Amino acid sequence: MSKGAHALESVELLVCGAGPAGVAAALAAAARGARVVLIDAQAQAGGGVWRHDLRFGVPRTAQRRLAALRRSARIQCLFEAQVVAGGGGELLVETPDDAARVRYDKLVIATGARELLLPFPGWTLPGVTGAGGLQALVKQGWPIKGARVVVAGSGPLLLASAAVLRKHGAIVLGVHEQATRQRVAKFAAALARWPAHALHAAALRMRLAGVTYRCGEFVVRAEGDDRLRAVVMQTPQGTHRIDCDYLAIGYGLVPNVELAQLLGCRMQNDGRHASIATDERLATSVEHVYAAGEVRGIGGARSAAIEGEIAGLAAVGAHNAATALRGRQRQARRFAALLTEHFALNPDIYDLAQADTVICRCEDVPLGALAGYTDARSAKLATRCGMGACQGRICGAVLAELQRFPQPPAATPLFPARLSTLEAFR
Amino acid sequence: MSRVVLYIDERAISVPRGATVAAAVATATSRFRVSSGGAPRAAVCGMGVCFECRVRIDAALHQRACMVRARDGMRVTTAAGSAAHE
Numbered sequence: 284m285s286k287g288a289h290a291l292e293s294v295e296l297l298v299c300g301a302g303p304a305g306v307a308a309a310l311a312a313a314a315r316g317a318r319v320v321l322i323d324a325q326a327q328a329g330g331g332v333w334r335h336d337l338r339f340g341v342p343r344t345a346q347r348r349l350a351a352l353r354r355s356a357r358i359q360c361l362f363e364a365q366v367v368a369g370g371g372g373e374l375l376v377e378t379p380d381d382a383a384r385v386r387y388d389k390l391v392i393a394t395g396a397r398e399l400l401l402p403f404p405g406w407t408l409p410g411v412t413g414a415g416g417l418q419a420l421v422k423q424g425w426p427i428k429g430a431r432v433v434v435a436g437s438g439p440l441l442l443a444s445a446a447v448l449r450k451h452g453a454i455v456l457g458v459h460e461q462a463t464r465q466r467v468a469k470f471a472a473a474l475a476r477w478p479a480h481a482l483h484a485a486a487l488r489m490r491l492a493g494v495t496y497r498c499g500e501f502v503v504r505a506e507g508d509d510r511l512r513a514v515v516m517q518t519p520q521g522t523h524r525i526d527c528d529y530l531a532i533g534y535g536l537v538p539n540v541e542l543a544q545l546l547g548c549r550m551q552n553d554g555r556h557a558s559i560a561t562d563e564r565l566a567t568s569v570e571h572v573y574a575a576g577e578v579r580g581i582g583g584a585r586s587a588a589i590e591g592e593i594a595g596l597a598a599v600g601a602h603n604a605a606t607a608l609r610g611r612q613r614q615a616r617r618f619a620a621l622l623t624e625h626f627a628l629n630p631d632i633y634d635l636a637q638a639d640t641v642i643c644r645c646e647d648v649p650l651g652a653l654a655g656y657t658d659a660r661s662a663k664l665a666t667r668c669g670m671g672a673c674q675g676r677i678c679g680a681v682l683a684e685l686q687r688f689p690q691p692p693a694a695t696p697l698f699p700a701r702l703s704t705l706e707a708f709r
Numbered sequence: 710m711s712r713v714v715l716y717i718d719e720r721a722i723s724v725p726r727g728a729t730v731a732a733a734v735a736t737a738t739s740r741f742r743v744s745s746g747g748a749p750r751a752a753v754c755g756m757g758v759c760f761e762c763r764v765r766i767d768a769a770l771h772q773r774a775c776m777v778r779a780r781d782g783m784r785v786t787t788a789a790g791s792a793a794h795e
Binding site: 324325326331335337338363379397398400407408409410411412413415416417418419420423424425426509510539641644645646647671672673676677699 | 761
């Protein structure tokens with residue numbers, strides 16, 4: 284039973300998020316002598332991209348850093364810890380059977396990104412998952428051997444996901460990229476300047492395995508009863524039906540800015556989704572709070588790791604070392620600009636949801652019920668859209684991407700929490 | 710690889726040590742929960758954001774199955790299990 288939140292003694296540097304950015308921030312600060320607490324909601328370090336695979340371990344690129352993290356006597360890791368509230372230089376953190384108030388001198392927000400899921404008829408059927416979503420589930424033991432999987436959506440993550448699914452014994456029926464062949468070819472040509480990029484390896488493995496990579500195709504409908512049975516694919520030649528057990532579908536990533544919003548950090552907006560605004564030292568508009576990686580706008584794992592190092596160094600006052608990394612950071616961020624440019628979504632995808640297609644999966648609010656509302660708040664009050672357990676993380680991003688209305692800023696608690704946890708924070 | 714045994718709606722399921730409760734539930738059923746409108750739902754995001762994989766774990770309601778590691782003797786109740794109780 285929870286005994287209510289007890290106060291931890293103040294930590295020199297608190298890092299939220301143990302993906303590439305958070306791990307790099309913790310290591311960089313610890314190497315300069317700082318005492319660091321690294322917290323993450325998952326059971327171990329790695330985040331989405333360096334997630335531990337039960338059968339195949341962690342990616343080679345992550346092994347050195349994750350091993351250093353385990354060895355460091357200056358870094359205390361707090362896993363399965365969900366930040367539920369914050370303010371005044373402290374965060375309220377809930378663990379499976381306890382809660383703690385953590386005071387910090389400096390904070391690095393490295394809360395990463397979530398997958399952008401977009402609605403289409405049938406998208407709520409069991410068996411329809413995120414592309415990164417199914418990859419994450421399978422790495423952690425989800426039975427996939429012999430299952431027929433269609434991978435669809437947009438961006439290089441589809442290839443990475445398909446590669447993991449295949450390795451675990453899934454029958455990948457195809458990888459369907461919504462961007463046109465011409466755009467993907469241009470992207471690949473531009474990518475030649477980043478020769479070490481993992482995308483090359485993933486694409487090559489797919490070809491060798493005989494998995495087709497099709498461009499200019501997108502899922503218009505999922506069909507099933509108690510679970511997914513088939514998808515209908517729009518192709519340049521017309522539509523066709525594919526029988527399958529899983530559809531792993533993702534349209535890119537959305538920054539997890541909720542904690543930063545709660546602390547009052549200034550946001551920037553790309554026209555659809557918010558990300559955290561920082562200066563060159565990755566300091567946010569709130570004193571002593573830094574941000575690194577995907578929360579500043581989607582840039583990929585390499586960019587996140589460099590930014591984590593910059594933020595960790597800046598937070599402990601090692602400004603010259605932080606400045607020295609800026610060239611590499613800018614180079615890595617250019618890759619993200621390429622992604623945005625070449626994988627822009629076909630606007631037809633925004634029109635797939637019908638009046639009876641559920642938008643808010645928590646409260647079963649269909650698209651038709653949202654007609655006439657011009658802001659999230661009035662829609663929520665009238666329809667319960669965004670009022671459920673995910674607190675609008677899925678439907679809010681959908682409606683922002685569809686440009687119906689922007690996602691409202693986060694509020695306390697950031698995640699559903701036990702009453703005993705919240706009582707301690709009043 | 711060593712394994713753990715837990716109970717999904719009273720049925721014993723074995724998964725590799727370190728696997729999530731979501732992996733164990735998926736071994737037993739495709740339906741994790743039933744939506745407010747009565748539709749079957751299962752895990753989607755795999756990273757604790759979408760809350761579609763909510764199940765009861767021992768006495769705790771609304772736990773995200775994708776965020777909790779399976780442990781020996783856990784008793785997990787899905788939508789099917791809770792319907793059977795009613």
